[in-house]
Amino acid sequence: MGTVTVWNENVHEMRDPVVAERYPDGIHGAIAAGLAADGFEVQTATLQDAQHGLTDDVLAETDVLVWWSHCANDEVSDEVAERVVERVQAGMGFVPLHSGKNSKPFTRLMGTTCDIKYRHGGETERVWVVDPGHPIADGLPESFEVPETEMYGEPYDVPEPDQTVFVSWFEGGEVFRSGLCYRRGRGRIFAFRPGHEAYPIFFQDEIRQVLCNAVEWAAPTQGAEAVYGEVKPQTDPDGGY
Amino acid sequence: MGTVTVWNENVHEMRDPVVAERYPDGIHGAIAAGLAADGFEVQTATLQDAQHGLTDDVLAETDVLVWWSHCANDEVSDEVAERVVERVQAGMGFVPLHSGKNSKPFTRLMGTTCDIKYRHGGETERVWVVDPGHPIADGLPESFEVPETEMYGEPYDVPEPDQTVFVSWFEGGEVFRSGLCYRRGRGRIFAFRPGHEAYPIFFQDEIRQVLCNAVEWAAPTQGAEAVYGEVKPQTDPDGGY
């Protein structure tokens, strides 16, 4: 497969020394390193880049876009968001992480609010594989723990997913469908919950495994020809009605 | 159930004498009459009304919004479109007809282009029930003919539907998934293909039966409480982490 682009708003890292220390190369750097270690060709882009680093050229060469965002979802321009949406519809894979669920591209692709409940404080999450035959679960144990994280709780206002791969259990009593598959047009979308900026989640082995699997799964396939617009009848191509 | 609002762009009727003769009370009038005859409480609204007739008050009292549009999809204001989307997410049923598939509310709820192929000319469509146990098919024969219509052909660029109720056969060699069910948030959506302005389709018995069934199916239900935002733990509501 081709290039994976890891996009990060890169705001917490610049403002908060704790996050900067946790992710010295940015969250995008940590994610990219995990993917590169597995052999993927990876590049990164951030909110601060011109056009957020997501020009037509970059998107055209991107097979899968991994997206981390949180506090700056509203700062993404409508134009770039729309460009991402159109590229997904045309076949690019899209893997929004954590609060990337609130990003403009994801909410536009879902058509719902993507609302959740949440709680800060660093409690334990246990991520359960509920679809052990799914390729995004390749090589995983039946469950794994994220020792400290922000809690996300149901209801999660998204359309009924094509497949539910993971469901998370939280120490405080909540559950969350934390790995969901969708398709929009020719594009594959995998929304993955874990990944708060304050914890070293993107250095965790199981998380890196999930991201490699997700990128592999979301890569475009050739597909069939598709013709839209006005057409002649099949039964009499030279005629009409 | 409560009020059904039938919305029509009402443009062809004003410009084209053939359409005006075909639908002397407008397409909205014909649809509303069919629903009223079945006992529904119905009101109508059109593009030309202030706020297209879809004010907060009108939407608040609307249980199901039936939507016909074609040539004026772009003339619907973004503000009204967004208001419809939010009301669907909050529970209002939504039944886009014919080119209502290209309307702003429907494409925003789907997250896809909703592109199709098409052909004018008045050929025959045979609508097949592929899910005979579905309530939207209540009381229908296994198939019925629309004698003259515009053709819509696959691929239809929409997300995989929750249920496919109807698939149409066209004289010229095409097929189309012509009755599709979705949910977004608390709202139920039924996209129904038939209904070109040049043919008396909304006076046809089977079409009227489908619309009555669809409105019944799409009506809001009570549902459960839903809490979003920051919350205390279930396991220790007074404490935290």
Add this chain to the structure above:
Amino acid sequence: MGTVTVWNENVHEMRDPVVAERYPDGIHGAIAAGLAADGFEVQTATLQDAQHGLTDDVLAETDVLVWWSHCANDEVSDEVAERVVERVQAGMGFVPLHSGKNSKPFTRLMGTTCDIKYRHGGETERVWVVDPGHPIADGLPESFEVPETEMYGEPYDVPEPDQTVFVSWFEGGEVFRSGLCYRRGRGRIFAFRPGHEAYPIFFQDEIRQVLCNAVEWAAPTQGAEAVYGEVKPQTDPDGGY
């Protein structure tokens, strides 16, 4: 709607004094009382009845079959199981509870093993509504607790459901998709997890609410005509090829 039949293997109640005291009228009696209190016309049947109480006549007049079973799933005759399956395919609603997931009718309708993990011991379950707009969640709080129960944990080997209505959290660290909707033929199926014989779960208000909602949801609808077998062409009914 018509008659609801509540079926129970009725074995624990006969063997175990604790269960007999907990459910003096049997589990079927407790479930039937909850439904009757909500206005449904209810009858009961058990494994010990001739043909397990599920004769052709009983099934023909049954709109929805609620099914509780656990230790005696293998004692249900293949003939009766097949009869139930065929009646579901023809439109009867089916609501398997607890280990009814291992019953012959449910596993035949699913085509999977329906395997789970489990633990006895009476720990706490919190049932979360993940689809607050679904009619089976009508009138419920966003979550409710079952104070003591047997744990069921993922993975739950069932086909991807049409809708996931409930997901449960367990004190011991597991999660479970505890309310799942399916359709087979014209029949609606709702598999609901709670309900161990050792705890007074079927006297709990929220559980009774769910069962009333589920029975309402699973009731048959009229649907459309369906013709199977050899047919003449639509385009030339008198001719052929």
Add this chain to the structure above:
Amino acid sequence: MGTVTVWNENVHEMRDPVVAERYPDGIHGAIAAGLAADGFEVQTATLQDAQHGLTDDVLAETDVLVWWSHCANDEVSDEVAERVVERVQAGMGFVPLHSGKNSKPFTRLMGTTCDIKYRHGGETERVWVVDPGHPIADGLPESFEVPETEMYGEPYDVPEPDQTVFVSWFEGGEVFRSGLCYRRGRGRIFAFRPGHEAYPIFFQDEIRQVLCNAVEWAAPTQGAEAVYGEVKPQTDPDGGY
């Protein structure tokens, strides 16, 4: 990927000289040749072999089972059918063709009657790609014609599919969902309609392309660990309740 096993009841070929001439190496031979030409490792098995050629050993080494059957569906032993079902649940891909929809393994995996309507006579089928982004459609035109075939018409009594890849149009006025994806357990299933014994359908390029794509798509993936049965709590592995 590993071995593809092509199974054929091989009855028409033995009884009917027209079929024998059409498929001199059997339908299984024609299908196997098409797959082998694309680089797959292929073996064949037929109803007449001991255990229908589907022993534990054969199934254990089979990654994808392609299945053609028609008039002898009832002659497949329950034991072999059950073995195939269990192997699919454990991960083997399964591709039933034509009346393989009535085979014991497929109907058991679906939990429905799989009934259809049909007509003999050699009319034209046009197979439309309705999901152009699906890998089973890789490299196909937007539609292709099967010049002469048996008609299958809706309603097709199967569960709502995970994805609908193809819908067929028939000269006589019917439509059919002719390429449907399912999963049961870890196994992927693709039910494909075309392929009557009297016509050279399995020599047609587009059909061969679909079968190669389907086999590739249905191949097992590694997946995650899955633990079933009685377990200790995650929160206190040494304790209990």
